[in-house]
Amino acid sequence: MGTYTDNPAALAALVEPHQVHRDIYTSQEVYLQEMKHLFANAWIFVGHESQTPNKGDYFSTQIGNQPVIQVRHSTGDIHVLLNRCPHKGTKIVIDRQGNTGKFFRCPYHAWSFKTDGCLLAIPLKKGYQDTGLEKTQSGNGMKAVGDVRNYRGFIFARLAEEGISFEDYFGESLTSLDNMVDRSPAGRLEVVGPPLRYLHHCNWKMLVENQTDTCHPMVAHESSAGTAVKLYEELGLPEDAPKPAAMEIIAPFMSAYEFFEDMGIRTWPNGHGHTGVSHSIHSDYSEIPGYLEAMTESYGAEKAKAILADNRHNTVYFPNIMIKGPIQQLRVFIPLAADKTIVESYIYRLVDAPDELTARTAMYNRMINAPTSIVGHDDLEMYERAQEGLMVDGLEWVNIQRLIEEDEDFETEAIENGTTERQMRNQFHAWVKFMTIAMDEKEAAE
Amino acid sequence: MTVTRDTLIDFIYDEARMLDEGNYTDWLNLWLPDGHYWMPLDYKQSDPINQTSLMYEDMFMLKLRVERLNGARTFSQKPKSRCHHVLQRPFVDEMEETRFVTTTFMHYVETRLDEQQLLAITARHDLALVDGALRIANKRVDIVNCDAAFRNIQLLP
Ligand code: FES
Ligand SMILES: [Fe+2]
Numbered sequence: 001m002g003t004y005t006d007n008p009a010a011l012a013a014l015v016e017p018h019q020v021h022r023d024i025y026t027s028q029e030v031y032l033q034e035m036k037h038l039f040a041n042a043w044i045f046v047g048h049e050s051q052t053p054n055k056g057d058y059f060s061t062q063i064g065n066q067p068v069i070q071v072r073h074s075t076g077d078i079h080v081l082l083n084r085c086p087h088k089g090t091k092i093v094i095d096r097q098g099n100t101g102k103f104f105r106c107p108y109h110a111w112s113f114k115t116d117g118c119l120l121a122i123p124l125k126k127g128y129q130d131t132g133l134e135k136t137q138s139g140n141g142m143k144a145v146g147d148v149r150n151y152r153g154f155i156f157a158r159l160a161e162e163g164i165s166f167e168d169y170f171g172e173s174l175t176s177l178d179n180m181v182d183r184s185p186a187g188r189l190e191v192v193g194p195p196l197r198y199l200h201h202c203n204w205k206m207l208v209e210n211q212t213d214t215c216h217p218m219v220a221h222e223s224s225a226g227t228a229v230k231l232y233e234e235l236g237l238p239e240d241a242p243k244p245a246a247m248e249i250i251a252p253f254m255s256a257y258e259f260f261e262d263m264g265i266r267t268w269p270n271g272h273g274h275t276g277v278s279h280s281i282h283s284d285y286s287e288i289p290g291y292l293e294a295m296t297e298s299y300g301a302e303k304a305k306a307i308l309a310d311n312r313h314n315t316v317y318f319p320n321i322m323i324k325g326p327i328q329q330l331r332v333f334i335p336l337a338a339d340k341t342i343v344e345s346y347i348y349r350l351v352d353a354p355d356e357l358t359a360r361t362a363m364y365n366r367m368i369n370a371p372t373s374i375v376g377h378d379d380l381e382m383y384e385r386a387q388e389g390l391m392v393d394g395l396e397w398v399n400i401q402r403l404i405e406e407d408e409d410f411e412t413e414a415i416e417n418g419t420t421e422r423q424m425r426n427q428f429h430a431w432v433k434f435m436t437i438a439m440d441e442k443e444a445a446e
Numbered sequence: 447m448t449v450t451r452d453t454l455i456d457f458i459y460d461e462a463r464m465l466d467e468g469n470y471t472d473w474l475n476l477w478l479p480d481g482h483y484w485m486p487l488d489y490k491q492s493d494p495i496n497q498t499s500l501m502y503e504d505m506f507m508l509k510l511r512v513e514r515l516n517g518a519r520t521f522s523q524k525p526k527s528r529c530h531h532v533l534q535r536p537f538v539d540e541m542e543e544t545r546f547v548t549t550t551f552m553h554y555v556e557t558r559l560d561e562q563q564l565l566a567i568t569a570r571h572d573l574a575l576v577d578g579a580l581r582i583a584n585k586r587v588d589i590v591n592c593d594a595a596f597r598n599i600q601l602l603p
Binding site: 096192193194195196197198199200201220222223224226227228231232244245246342345347349355358359362363365366367370371372374376377378380381382 | 485487488491495496497498499500501502504506507509510511513514517519520521522523593594595596597598599600
């Protein structure tokens with residue numbers, strides 16, 4: 001208990017139209033409220049179906065701070081179960097992925113469960129005869145999340161039993177996921193290898209906000225992108241000579257403010273939004289032989305062209321993932337504590353597309369988002385300096401008012417100048433909504 | 447020059463010293479122009495191209511990486527990191543006339559401000575004798591806990 005726990009008024013007061021209070025980043029109490037409310041009431045990304053292709057395949061991950069298992073059930077459907085034995089709490093699976101066969105078996109006392117969580121067997125069961133086990137939580141098998149949805153291969157879950165539907169939650173924002181999947185001539189993605197895992201000593205929301213922060217690349221990344229441009233010029237290569245790969249990936253970070261202003265930002269209800277409406281830093285990648293042909297064959301010339309012309313930059317799916325459609329990358333911002341976040345950066349292969357596309361995606365991932373990335377280094381430095389700077393008392397608000405307008409309506413879609421902080425405001429609007437949604441209902445019922 | 451096991455072993459030790467002393471001009475000169483510094487992400491990874499790695503860098507990227515360390519606006523290097531390699535005696539795995547392969551187990555320490563991290567690594571060097579000098583054709587650095595979440599690794603293990 002403290003200032004914020006189950007107190008919708010105190011939580012809502014952390015967000016003003018043009019600024020947010022630093023407790024939103026620094027308070028462990030607020031963090032625990034986020035885990036309890038925001039990450040329970042919102043739809044959260046779990047994994048990709050290709051991580052569990054066969055029956056009995058599982059993948060262990062988390063929703064907020066709740067350990068969960070994504071598992072392919074005997075019917076072929078994917079289930080999401082809490083990773084906790086209903087007997088005494090032991091995590092059922094510890095490894096990150098594997099195959100459990102037809103059932104899970106707890107390593108402690110061998111209770112076993114079907115892959116949809118139902119209790120299958122208990123050794124020496126007569127010890128529970130007439131004890132009323134079936135009336136307890138423990139007698140009900142492994143607990144499942146409130147709701148699961150497989151959207152074109154991407155698995156999302158809502159922890160809460162009741163709440164907003166998947167369609168209402170994501171609405172039109174799903175067009176970004178559609179574009180990413182449609183870029184496969186087969187309309188299918190497959191995960192490639194393990195994700196990069198990168199530990200930051202800062203609040204998870206700083207990373208999410210950074211995804212649509214278009215005023216930082218040319219500043220924070222001058223040392224990498226600017227130096228790349230300089231080195232390239234020193235090489236004095238002829239215009240038509242093939243550019244070093246690094247140039248194609250990193251140099252666009254040095255684009256001028258006007259480039260980012262013109263590319264536009266679109267926001268959708270419930271905190272989703274993306275940069276790069278008309279073009280983006282991914283627009284000018286070189287063509288890969290055979291790809292357009294394969295796309296044309298699958299979709300027809302017109303649709304193929306339309307899919308490839310939509311080069312959205314970063315799409316944030318509130319609360320904690322970002323995807324890059326043009327390069328099939330997905331980043332999850334995993335909140336471990338108020339000041340501790342792991343970022344996992346996944347890449348996917350476009351089924352039936354040339355391998356060179358996967359190679360470019362892998363290159364982007366390691367050059368920009370690895371713990372060894374010269375671009376990532378400066379981002380981490382900024383977040384952690386902010387996390388420390390926010391401890392200054394008497395200056396307790398973080399500004400988000402760039403290009404703010406009076407009475408902004410976040411419940412309707414909007415397209416604005418590409419350097420607006422409207423998407424950050426949109427996220428905080430949704431933050432208040434999903435933090436307090438169940439509390440408000442409880443209050444109303446009382 | 448005739449390359450003996452000692453020549454190879456000395457070369458590996460000298461390279462580590464250059465990295466620890468920040469002597470990057472000499473270090474870059476050790477490389478053949480089409481060499482790659484590869485740090486896999488996955489345990490026993492075999493494909494550097496079509497899968498994510500921590501690093502897979504050609505000479506342009508390595509130059510960029512090294513040049514950046516001294517930039518006026520390299521914020522993550524204010525203050526600078528320092529590093530330190532402790533090597534086991536390198537194994538000479540292959541010895542032909544002009545091509546050599548060594549494997550070296552090392553402990554790599556990188557530090558900045560109040561943080562210090564220790565990485566246990568295995569470095570595989572593909573070396574070549576070109577114009578009378580030993581050069582790095584390729585280098586592969588495997589981190590033992592490659593699947594762990596890392597903080598910044600800013601210098602070169
Ligand atoms: S804790 Fe799982 S069977 Fe006892
Ligand atoms: Fe950045």
